[in-house]
Amino acid sequence: MSSVPGLSLTASGTIPQELLDLPWHLPLVEWPEDVLAALPRGISRHIVRFAYLGGSIIAIKETSERAARHEYRMLRQLGKLGAPCVKPVAEVTGRTREDGTELSPALVTRHLRFSLPYRAVFNQMMRKPTLQRLIDAQALLMVELHLLGFYWGDVSLSNTLFRRDAGNFKAYLVDAETGELHPNLSAGQREYDLEVAQVNIAGELMDLMEGGFVDEDVDAVATSHQFIDSYRGLWQELTGDTAFDPGQQWLIEERVRRLNELGFDVEEYDIRSARDAGHLLLRPKVVDPGHHQRRLMALTGLDVQENQARRLLGAIDAYRAVTDPHGDEAVAAHMWTQNVFQPTIAKIPRDLRDKLEPAEIMHQLLDYRWKLSEREGRDVSLEEALPNFIDEELRSYRDEAVLMVNPPADVVRQLELGASPSAENNDDVDGEPDQDASAWYS
Ligand SMILES: Nc1ncnc2c1ncn2[C@@H]1O[C@H](COP(=O)(O)OP(=O)(O)OP(=O)(O)O)[C@@H](O)[C@H]1O
Ligand SMILES: [Mg+2]
Numbered sequence: 100m101s102s103v104p105g106l107s108l109t110a111s112g113t114i115p116q117e118l119l120d121l122p123w124h125l126p127l128v129e130w131p132e133d134v135l136a137a138l139p140r141g142i143s144r145h146i147v148r149f150a151y152l153g154g155s156i157i158a159i160k161e162t163s164e165r166a167a168r169h170e171y172r173m174l175r176q177l178g179k180l181g182a183p184c185v186k187p188v189a190e191v192t193g194r195t196r197e198d199g200t201e202l203s204p205a206l207v208t209r210h211l212r213f214s215l216p217y218r219a220v221f222n223q224m225m226r227k228p229t230l231q232r233l234i235d236a237q238a239l240l241m242v243e244l245h246l247l248g249f250y251w252g253d254v255s256l257s258n259t260l261f262r263r264d265a266g267n268f269k270a271y272l273v274d275a276e277t278g279e280l281h282p283n284l285s286a287g288q289r290e291y292d293l294e295v296a297q298v299n300i301a302g303e304l305m306d307l308m309e310g311g312f313v314d315e316d317v318d319a320v321a322t323s324h325q326f327i328d329s330y331r332g333l334w335q336e337l338t339g340d341t342a343f344d345p346g347q348q349w350l351i352e353e354r355v356r357r358l359n360e361l362g363f364d365v366e367e368y369d370i371r372s373a374r375d376a377g378h379l380l381l382r383p384k385v386v387d388p389g390h391h392q393r394r395l396m397a398l399t400g401l402d403v404q405e406n407q408a409r410r411l412l413g414a415i416d417a418y419r420a421v422t423d424p425h426g427d428e429a430v431a432a433h434m435w436t437q438n439v440f441q442p443t444i445a446k447i448p449r450d451l452r453d454k455l456e457p458a459e460i461m462h463q464l465l466d467y468r469w470k471l472s473e474r475e476g477r478d479v480s481l482e483e484a485l486p487n488f489i490d491e492e493l494r495s496y497r498d499e500a501v502l503m504v505n506p507p508a509d510v511v512r513q514l515e516l517g518a519s520p521s522a523e524n525n526d527d528v529d530g531e532p533d534q535d536a537s538a539w540y541s
Contacts (some may be wrong), residue, residue: 103195109168110189111175117152117208123194125159126202135405143274149210156210163205164192173275180247181389183240184272185211185260191303211271213456214260217303219244220268221312230317230535232267234300238329240270241296242337243388250288255299263455265406265462293330297323304330336361340380342373348419351381358383362405364390376514398432401440406418410462414439446485447493454496463477464488 103124108114122130136149136156146161162170167190174187186209194202220233237259244251253270255502258274272310273279281288287383304319345351355365366385373380393410395401403411418439419431443464444457455463468484 103193105193105195106209107193108189108191108193109171111187111526113191115153118157118189121150121152121159123191124197124202125206127159127205144498150529153189158185158208158210160206160208161538162206162276165202165452167192167204170274170276170278173278173280174208175270176280177247177249177275177278179245182244182247182249182272183269184275195284201482205429208273211260211262211273213262213459214271215262217259217261218307219254220261221307227314227317230313231321233261234322234326235329236261236264236270237296237300238269238326238333240272241292241330242333244272245284245292245334246386248330250278250279250281250284251275251292252297252422253299254292262404263459264404265410265459266466267406269404269406281427289334293327296330297327300326311494333361337363337383337386340382342378342380346379354381354383358386359390361392362392362409363388364393398429399436399440401436401458407456407458407462410465411440411458414461414465443481443485447489451489451493453498454493460493465494467492 106123108118110118111437121134127148130148130150130346134150138149139155143160148159149156152160160167171187171190174184177184178186188207188209190204190206192204194204217233225233233256237256237500239261241251241254243398244255253274253276260273262271262273264270301319301323304313304317304322308315308317308319309311310503341350341354351370358365363386365383368381368383370379370381372378380519389405390414392403392405395403395408395412399411401408403409415428415432415435419428420433421428422434423431438456440461442513443461447460454460464481464484467488468479468481471484471487472479
């Protein structure tokens with residue numbers, strides 16, 4: 100146990116010695132450089148720092164005892180429900196300086212690999228379509244949380260983390276301090292969350308616009324309305340009624356297919372008769388996100404995000420069409436993983452492996468190959484496209500696994516010179532080399 104008397108750590112599993120050995124007797128602002136990881140942080144009221152813990156990285160937030168306890172429990176419950184959120188590690192109380200002065204309790208969470216706070220996503224001027232995808236990801240997160248009965252209370256871009264997801268973003272909740280879990284949310288609770296979201300998102304976008312990080316033709320207030328529209332459209336699709344006649348069973352299939360397309364499986368649905376006799380109403384009762392993710396996992400064992408899974412399933416279909424169109428899907432998926440995916444990822448030079456997740460690398464490589472084939476007017480193979488992809492695209496990415504922990508020499512040079520690296524194609528999620536990384540240093 101740690102040498103600090105009175106120190107108390109609450110965690111669900113075994114507490115690693117490295118966690119106990121952290122300098123809990125010092126306020127976070129005084130923690131020595133060698134335990135800290137320089138990673139991009141969002142805006143926060145509390146002091147947040149990242150620290151190395153064994154081979155991984157944790158985020159530590161100093162807060163009140165009540166808030167740390169509540170947020171720790173909330174994140175644990177959300178995690179059990181499969182919500183996209185950061186994973187809690189421990190709640191730390193009873194912290195004192197060596198002279199006995201009391202220090203703030205802390206919440207420890209696992210750093211979400213490959214995640215970007217929205218300000219880091221925006222570190223280059225962002226175009227309208229990219230912003231739209233970011234806003235859609237935030238709206239999907241809200242819908243997913245509301246379906247689980249989670250009332251957020253403080254929805255904002257800065258309380259969310261974003262990961263690339265095959266040309267889109269996947270949003271994760273990072274701050275659950277104001278959250279509440281209920282068996283179901285009332286329309287009023289959902290509306291309140293939406294109101295808060297709208298005000299916060301508009302405010303955050305205005306700040307970004309003042310800093311020149313968003314296209315001039317973006318309207319912050321209109322964008323916050325689009326967030327609401329995106330949320331309502333999804334909510335309606337996931338929970339609304341479809342009317343059909345007894346002879347129109349295909350409408351049920353169509354509805355289920357539409358939900359699958361959106362990335363949801365329908366676990367249960369209700370069919371009841373409508374007031375006007377003759378009609379029936381179909382309403383999904385339990386929907387579960389991760390439709391493509393689960394299919395890919397079952398076929399290949401690869402655990403990736405939803406849009407990446409959709410993309411890789413498409414690649415498997417194409418592979419099957421060429422190699423054995425009438426063969427078994429599971430066999431084709433296995434062959435593709437062994438003969439295409441794994442060898443491709445294995446060819447990525449070691450020093451570039453932290454640039455992007457393997458599934459994201461595959462997605463970008465497929466895009467690159469497609470562009471190259473179009474340019475050259477012939478089918479370019481993945482093998483042929485790979486070396487150019489590595490040199491022209493992958494190298495220009497920042498290390499997103501643990502962004503800026505070990506800044507590559509060229510980025511350090513750029514930071515020192517205040518210059519920009521190659522500036523082409525970097526205003527979009529599909530190609531975004533690091534620009535002003537210094538702004539995101541801890
Ligand atoms: N587990 C984590 N992984 C990655 N980043 C994290 C993690 N935990 C915190 N952060 C970063 O720290 C920032 C602040 O965290 P958080 O929102 O919990 O603090 P806060 O002080 O409660 O914020 P608020 O001002 O909303 O109350 C986040 O925006 C995020 O960028
Ligand atoms: Mg916050």
